[in-house]
Amino acid sequence: MRKIAVIYSGNAPHYRTFHEPKYAQFIDQLIYHPDFADADLTPYDVLIVPSQLNKTMLLQNAEKIRNFADAGKTVVAFGPQPWEWLPNQKWEERPTNFWWWLDQGADSGLRVQNEDHPFYNYFTLADCTWHQHGVFWPPEHVTTLVSTVDGGSVLYIDEKSTKGTWVITTLDPDYHYGSYFMPATERFLDNLFQWLSVGEITRS
Amino acid sequence: MSLLNILELSPSHAFGIHEQANALPYRTVIDQYQLDQIDLTPYNVLYITYFVDQEYLLKHKEIIARFLDDGKVVVFCGHLFRKWLPGASPMMPKEIKSYHDYRVQPVEGAPLFEDVKVEDIVYNKGVAGFFARGYYQPPKHADICLTFTDGKVITYIDRHTTNGTVIVHAGRSLLDYTKSNKTTDKIGSQMLALLEKEVAKEGVR
Numbered sequence: 581m582r583k584i585a586v587i588y589s590g591n592a593p594h595y596r597t598f599h600e601p602k603y604a605q606f607i608d609q610l611i612y613h614p615d616f617a618d619a620d621l622t623p624y625d626v627l628i629v630p631s632q633l634n635k636t637m638l639l640q641n642a643e644k645i646r647n648f649a650d651a652g653k654t655v656v657a658f659g660p661q662p663w664e665w666l667p668n669q670k671w672e673e674r675p676t677n678f679w680w681w682l683d684q685g686a687d688s689g690l691r692v693q694n695e696d697h698p699f700y701n702y703f704t705l706a707d708c709t710w711h712q713h714g715v716f717w718p719p720e721h722v723t724t725l726v727s728t729v730d731g732g733s734v735l736y737i738d739e740k741s742t743k744g745t746w747v748i749t750t751l752d753p754d755y756h757y758g759s760y761f762m763p764a765t766e767r768f769l770d771n772l773f774q775w776l777s778v779g780e781i782t783r784s
Numbered sequence: 785m786s787l788l789n790i791l792e793l794s795p796s797h798a799f800g801i802h803e804q805a806n807a808l809p810y811r812t813v814i815d816q817y818q819l820d821q822i823d824l825t826p827y828n829v830l831y832i833t834y835f836v837d838q839e840y841l842l843k844h845k846e847i848i849a850r851f852l853d854d855g856k857v858v859v860f861c862g863h864l865f866r867k868w869l870p871g872a873s874p875m876m877p878k879e880i881k882s883y884h885d886y887r888v889q890p891v892e893g894a895p896l897f898e899d900v901k902v903e904d905i906v907y908n909k910g911v912a913g914f915f916a917r918g919y920y921q922p923p924k925h926a927d928i929c930l931t932f933t934d935g936k937v938i939t940y941i942d943r944h945t946t947n948g949t950v951i952v953h954a955g956r957s958l959l960d961y962t963k964s965n966k967t968t969d970k971i972g973s974q975m976l977a978l979l980e981k982e983v984a985k986e987g988v989r
Contacts, residue, residue: 589795589797589835589837590836590837590838590839590840591795591797591834591835591836591837591838592834592835592838592862592863592864592865592875593835593863595838595865596863596865613837614817614837614840631798632795632797632798632799632835633797633798634795634796634797634815634816634817634837635796635798636796636815636817637817659798660798660799661798662798662801663798678908678909678914682909682910682911713798759834759863760877760878760880760917760918761913761914761917
């Protein structure tokens with residue numbers, strides 16, 4: 581079972597999400613963001629970097645997060661990431677369509693990619709479907725698991741840009757579940773913690 | 785000329801990039817973690833929003849208490865879960881069984897939501913749930929501005945717990961309800977008007 585650490589911003593959505601008992605039982609350590617620079621990450625296998633973190637503190641600690649990955653470990657990054665700190669990051673912000681599901685014959689615009697990946701032993705596309713705040717255009721070597729119809733990446737795994745594994749998504753279930761909005765985000769998190777704890781994160 | 789001198793604590797988060805576009809000349813925005821380093825003397829309103837680090841505010845709650853002791857105004861728009869705001873108790877999430885449970889009702893004669901249509905508050909392009917999903921148990925003598933239809937309080941003003949004024953809203957920034965071409969645009973301007981009125985009281989300037 582992997583040891584999971586989470587950066588905790590002290591904001592209300594993160595308080596709810598990461599203190600929720602069914603998720604907290606998977607979390608070995610919540611690391612309060614202002615304490616992150618001094619935290620010892622060696623005991624942990626997975627580091628979750630939530631959405632909506634303080635920009636200054638995030639960028640000050642980006643090298644520490646990259647060093648964690650370079651030790652052969654896994655970093656999971658959520659949500660819109662308008663500041664460049666992820667490996668080979670190419671983020672495109674897009675207007676958020678909260679209302680797509682009201683249209684007749686509604687299409688979320690999301691598509692499954694690499695459906696034989698072990699990720700899909702845990703998730704369905706419906707679990708990943710609420711809305712997106714943008715897409716990534718990652719390097720060709722990554723494994724995109726959820727894309728937009730026009731090929732933007734909404735969730736991908738990058739095993740080659742660094743010595744570690746990066747699970748990167750534009751989705752922000754940590755915020756929505758914690759703010760009592762968007763029920764699909766709960767299904768996403770239910771699956772996420774089991775997958776990260778005991779699942780095959782990569783094909784290897 | 786406005787009497788207002790608002791100091792807003794920015795969580796410096798990703799969504800905040802757009803929120804800061806609504807900056808006003810008398811609205812100074814600093815990173816939240818500068819609160820314990822800045823001289824608050826020039827400011828008469830401390831404005832705190834949804835994504836703020838409440839663990840940090842709890843650690844520095846005496847700064848907020850002193851600000852209120854000076855007769856000034858503290859606004860919090862969000863889900864309170866730490867006890868850093870005098871008189872305010874934590875937010876309770878609303879039980880939602882249908883979208884009707886998101887329906888709100890302004891209190892007649894109260895500021896902020898006058899002439900704002902309930903439909904415009906509750907629905908965003910026909911979808912409910914964006915505006916408020918939790919409620920507060922306000923302190924005794926607080927003035928209630930907005931409730932759910934079951935009476936649970938979304939927005940209140942507390943002028944009694946401290947020498948100053950505490951305004952609490954269980955949602956996103958009230959000042960930033962602008963430019964949506966709905967009657968909710970009045971919330972932003974009526975919030976400014978309320979703050980003007982509060983700071984105009986003797987001793988606040």
